[in-house]
Amino acid sequence: MARNGKISSKGIGGWPESERPRERLLRQGAQSVTDAELVAILLRVGVQGMSAIELARHILEKFGSLRALGEAPLSALFAVKGLKGAKAAQLVAAMEVARRVSVPDGRKRITIKNTNQAEAYLRSRLQGLPEEHFRVLFLNRRGTLIEDALLAVGAVDQVRPPIRLLVARALQANASAVILGHNHPSGVADASESDRLFTEDLYAALKPIGIKLLDHLIFGERDTFSFADNGLMDEVALNVG
Structure with a gap:
């Protein structure tokens, strides 16, 4: 819950609905959430002592930016405490989706002459x-x-x-x-x-x-x-x- 302007680390489920990143994204659109909140939505849950949003902030502080996170090898993700298995897979999958979306549509015939x-x-x-x-x-x-x-x-x-x-x-x-x-x-x-x-x-x-x-x-x-x-x-x- 929100206390003195700060979010409790007991879990996003205990936050007021208006402050939950996933609900705000669905209500106001993806542009309404921060980088850390986007990562938190992908993680879904945090780890002992850290909510998903706190873990997301920790991850971004470690790598410096979303781009750097997306370019990091899997071994670097595994080195982050609490980022193993399903959580790491979810982040890698999301970054790969973003990369593939930027690639020209494979349904179009592509000609390369120079x-x-x-x-x-x-x-x-x-x-x-x-x-x-x-x-x-x-x-x-x-x-x-x-x-x-x-x-x-x-x-x-x-x-x-x-x-x-x-x-x-x-x-x-x-x-x-x-x-x-x-x-x-x-x-x-x-x-x-x-x-x-x-x-x-x-x-x-x-x-x-x-x-x-x-x-x-x-x-x-x-x-x-x-x-x-x-x-x-x-x-x-x-x-x-």
Whole structure:
């Protein structure tokens, strides 16, 4: 209950209805509740000694913002006292729903014919992730996206799908061209020696079967590095011969 302007930590169920975040959201809309209250609604209940709203405030103080919370790895959530099992799953699910809502609607046919289009499509899928994700876009002869596949997730500079797997997926999709994309959690968009070697090896594997490797995009915090725009695809072609 409210006492001297402060909310008791005995549980949201004991608050006046006008002060309960869930009821206020339903009555006045989502814009009427604070970040902490949104998190509290997802948590549903608190833990011993803390109401859901107090736990939500503690979580946001620890991570700094909703965006930082959404970008945190699951292990960081588990490190917060009282945030285990169902509570952690509910938060992760909500953040993933928000991420997927920002992704272009999969029901629309997507055509990718240049670096800007590939960057715009992949950025919403790769920006701000705490781990390195490696995605591959499989395109037909007209540049229409056939499949967008997440083929590897893991630590920095260790995320490379097996060449054999990638070639098999390209053949299975009946793709005519491929675009690679991965993020650097460090925030720096630059091609490492490992990135260059992998790109060259894949180009060499795809060329004999008539599938073009059009580009390899690397996403940092704000910038994007394109092999094609920086002339590295031409170097790869020369090296492979």
